[in-house]
Amino acid sequence: KDSDTIKVGFNLELTGDIPKVGEASKFAAEMLKEEINSQGGLEVGGKKYKLEFVYQDNEAKAESAVNAALKLINQDKVIAIVGPNSSKQAIPAGATCNDSQVPMVTPWSTNPDTTKDRPWVFRACFLDPFQGPVAVNFASKQFGAKTAAVIFDIANDYSKGLAEIFKKEWEKKSGPGTVVGFESHGTKDQDFSAQLTKIIAAKPDFIFIPDNYNQVALIVKQAHDLGYKGPFMGSDAWGSAELMTLCGKDCVGQFFSTHYAAAGAQGATKEFIDRYTTKYKYVPDDVAALTWDATRLVLQAIQAVGKVEKDIKAERKLVRDALAGIKEFAGITGNMKFAGTGDPNKCAVVVQISPEGKFEFKETVCPE
């Protein structure tokens, strides 16, 4: 009976700092599993296998992520692992998977270290060094801005890394000293008035906020309370359905770069969004979409292997090779090209928030 199922593990942050991220991942995966299983299972080499997804909570902690990975590998005997999402967990878990020779695909970790020198680790998202310039180019064109200010989360490597890349790129483009404010805050902070007071006093043309959506909502509101009237530019971490519930009219009209635009999406992307929205009562954010893609990457690799080996180790090796062999993949977050590093080469989109709270497509930026 066991040979009729295929087990995939998920290493997710279901509790801890960012439970919403883990939840969205889990929802997307469940949806995918139900879809495939309702069609009788995943077809590999002409035979249909039922999918079994095993979820382990990593509590958004590094060592817990390692333990979760080891448990998935050794106890649950999964073929491959999807997750963790945040780089803090994805980096050590990636090392574990690489050492244990288990393929791992992280949906959302944008830190270069996650996949670096790790043949068994892959990802479904673009990297920070790519997203930074996207924001720079778009903002200088759209706002005609000469000066910029940045506020970011010091304890979040994603936010900090992106902020630094942005600063470097912006000063390269507009000259030294044109980033007139560069302020940080902590992950669980709720008051940003001091940072914003400083930034506003420096009179930037716009404010770049590479921050999680929940903090964005507070920052934008407080900036308005302090009398700021200029524009904001954001990054992919804004892309949550919750952003608008939390931020309300303060965020209307602002721009951010992201993996995909939910509003006005077409084809498979739209289908995904609609189904997710009906099922879970909110518009899926980028993590959900990326998890969907990451999981599908894994499943595609399994199908590409064409058979399910009895020996799990051999099967994992084959799946890894198949993953490495994928050159192009049409995901709902855009087309990905892999060049053997485990990192996709994919386009980013910039969206604007409409008065109805939709993320409307503005432009696509692709790597040269």
Added chain:
Amino acid sequence: MKTLLEVKNLKVRYGNIEALHGISFDVKEGEIVTLIGANGAGKSTTLLSICRLPPPEAPRVVEGDILFNGQSLLNVPPHKIVSDLDMALVPEGRRIFGNLTVEENLKLATYARKDGHEAAVRDYERVYALFPRLAERRKQRSESLSGGEQQMLALGRAIMSKCSFLMLDEPSMGLAPLLMYDMFRTLKELNREGLTILLIEQNANLALRFAHRGYVLDTGEIVAHGTSEQLLADPEVKKAYLGG
């Protein structure tokens, strides 16, 4: 004379250790009764059980009954015993509130008093007259008082709580001789005004001279009782508790 307090076959425990093995005694209205006995005989335990303070520090009554004015105390919460039945206990080790000033300590003791401000003021005067030392130290945090001064404060508090039944656990401990005699004289005076007193005192000689009647406690049991004269004259008691 009416029996005020009646203890019947009282057995109490600390955890699993039985400290009193069924003692019975009574105190009549207007009397001074003393409990004497060696260290660890269970004298303090008796008073704590009467006050019904909650365990773990205080003992647990497992058998017997305590009647006050005919009413059983076993189901009366401890603060009610003080506020409604007008009993007061000066506990062993003084237990003053060290972070409050002398004045606040006295004031707190009037928490449950119902006889108005003036009466309380009269009692303040009385306490300060009895212990002029306390008047000098009114505003001092009481934990920095000397040992004897703290003892005065503990007594002062009992007077302030306006009780009609006073239980004293070694009130003379740490007091200088002069003051000790003064204190006993004042207590006698209060007794003449109607206060009933149950006294524990290490100095058995002194206690028996002061009290009307006495009970001798030995490892949780009452081994002798009688009027003070009888006990003072009893050769056994003399040998064991009066220091020959």
Added chain:
Amino acid sequence: MQKHTVTIGVFALIALIAVLAQFNVLDAYYVSVLMFMGVNIILATSLNLVNGYMGEFSCGHGGFMCVGAYVSSLCTVLMFSKNAILGAPLLPPSMTFIGFPLALLVGSFAAAIAGLVVAIPSFKTRGDYLAIITLAANYIVISAINNMEIIGGPRGFMGMSATEVGMKSVLDIPWVLIFTMLGTLGSVWLLRRFVSSTLGKGVSAISQDEIAAEIMSVDTNRMKLIAFMLSSGLAGLAGGLYAHILGYVNPQSFDIMRSTEIMVMVYLGGMGSLSGAALAAVLFTVLMEALRFLDVWKWVVIPLLLILLMQFRPEGLMGNKELADLFPKLRKFYSFK
């Protein structure tokens, strides 16, 4: 001979576990749980010296662990791994056998020095005020590391796995597991020796009546210095081991939540009982893993279990007793001194 039964037994157990791990009878998951268990034992027993034996309320143990983790990692990475600071490794892999324990020692030492930040104010400050100092020290350490770009800041720091790889390249056995077990044993042994000596009992005297201790000739300042530095030094050792087990450290792994966990283990085990702390560490680690399946509910169930446990045993699992007190027969086999 009988006196050494326990000693021999313990070493035999360590050897057995190592062999089982080597031949994959214990898979990597169990091995990692075992190693984290060891780290937790060191953390809980060392904190117990301060919170249990000395009766202080230190709630920033994670900070010292952090110092040890970073310093020892820095050492091994500089020595044995390709890194951003020095480029190529300084030493060949065969040197790892000296380099690794040495790095752990340096880490512990650094953590012990960091312990001074708490030890010195403790001369004048006690109780909950000291608790805040430890808490602040925890925040300061984490914030300082977040600000140190060169060791990765909030991104974390890695490259420690090169050490294990180096050791395995000489002889392929589970080295980190062995070192962790030896480190755990060593820590408990050191603490045990300390608290059972007349010197170490001065610490308990401070907790029970500091004034009496000082007046009866105990140099309380010196005792506090020793206790805090020993405790934070061992936390540093635990941190060093932790970093090399994981191969990656991140300042957020050592925040208040971590310190809270350690504290919970101490009080769960019983204040002033080394075996209690160790037992609690084992129990806690197992519980954390066993309840994984509860997902979100895990962190509702674990506190609830602990609360219930404390209601039934308000002095912790062991109170202030040691195993040898509960099972006096053990004394026959070991002097427990």
Added chain:
Amino acid sequence: MEIFQHILNALQFGSFYALIALGYTLVYGVLRLINFAHGDIFMVGAYIAYFVAVTLLGIGGLHLGMDMHPALALAITVPATMILTALVGVALERTMYRPLRRKGANRLYVVITALMAGLMLENGNLALLGASRKRFPDLLEKVVWDLGGGVSVTNLKVIVIVAAIAVFLLLQFIVTRTKIGMAMRGISYDKFAIPLMGIPLDTIIVFTFILGSSMAGLAGILFAMSYPILEPYMGALIGWKAFIAAVVGGIGDIRGAIVGGFLLGFIEIGVVAVFPSTLRDLFAFSVLLIILWLRPTGIFGVAQTTKI
């Protein structure tokens, strides 16, 4: 000019620290219990306020089909939240702290229980309500007053600051001037002797929890109005920091809590105003550490004179 804005900001954020620190100090001042669950009671307060408010406004919660004017809703939400939050605090005391106290457990076990209770509140919330954050509805028409020179202040900021000071004055009066307050202080020194003064011990303790928790509820609703995003862990960090503030001020002293709270607000905002903001925690906590080095019992704390 920037400096005035910073001062206003510091006053507002300091007010929250102060309001929460007051609750900490109150319970501590009576029971010597560091009620680590207090930050989470504050969180619960904010959620209660949310559910009451959306129910009254008819946009969620119990769906009673009400459709109240926001101002009226606010007037009802404030007392309702304070009462309901007080109930939560009292429930913790009755079910967890009191039984332990009765068993004579070391006070640190009660502290750990409080920590665990806090974790349960946080994660129980997460498990029951899901990971979505809640957006607190606008109950107050926001007014931004431009004071000139780039300094602006909202009506809400003014309300928060006034509330903190009012609560402080009320508590200070209760604790230092009334017999109940005296009894509260007495309990902290010797619980055992309290009944001997004819004072109902448990009643006073429950009263303390009612006071402290209702203040946390008030802080919760004000906080939710100022920073309208609610999540299960929102009370944890601010709770720890408020606790630190309370201790730096001199724990157990009402003045200490308010001064410590504002002090922490000023230090945090001040560091960010002058230095790169990345150094905020590092500097702020170093300053607090130094204050405690110099004044080992906090700003208002009195060292216990040990009499031997």
Added chain:
Amino acid sequence: MSLLEINGLTRRFGGLIAVNDFNIDLGEHELVALIGPNGAGKTTVFNLISGFYQPSEGSIKLKGKDTKGLRPHQVTALGVARTFQGIRLWGEMHVLDNIRIAQHYRLGYSLLDCFLRTKNYVHREKAIDAIAWELLEAMDLKDVAYELPRNLPYGVQRRVEIARAMSVKPSLLLLDEPAAGLNSSDVEGLIKLVRWIYDNFPVTIWMIEHQMKVVMSLCTRIKVIDFGTTIADGSPDEIQKNHAVIKAYLGDDTI
């Protein structure tokens, strides 16, 4: 050379003068009492000697050495031991440990010795143990060696406290109200114990006590203070007849 020499000792607490220009000169092997009304400053004098308080004015010389600025444990190391007005034993450690720990100042081994269990360590611990047992034996406390002090009767606790002080091997023993809270027969025992110590050890004993029976039957010299100032100093007979002492302290025992 005198053992203890106090000159012009004064101690203020805020505006309050607890001890005022206190002088005394104690030789080796004496048995002296310090009495006076409550709050007279007796305990404060002891606290000043043991280094728990620092004098506002005046000097304290122990065997010719000024103790100014010394911490209490350093003073103890010079040979001063004391008991406390309220018993202050370490309640969670058995009696034997209580007595061992009071020998901390002459442990004679280092932390490293302790970790490595060197010969020196073993040797010193044995010596400490031997002294402790010797004292327990001599003071009839052997049976309670492994009891926790808080479980012992009050009278026994007092004895343990004195034994602990003796394990310091003091040349000056300060007893603060040793008879307080003892019943009549225990008081007899205490008197015998103090006398035994005095007879068997080269120690000067200085005690504060309110029970005249104890003071009069033991001490050869009595010093009386009131409001921090000396009002009398002399032999028991002289003191008992001194009018100032009777008026301020002794009173008359009519009840």
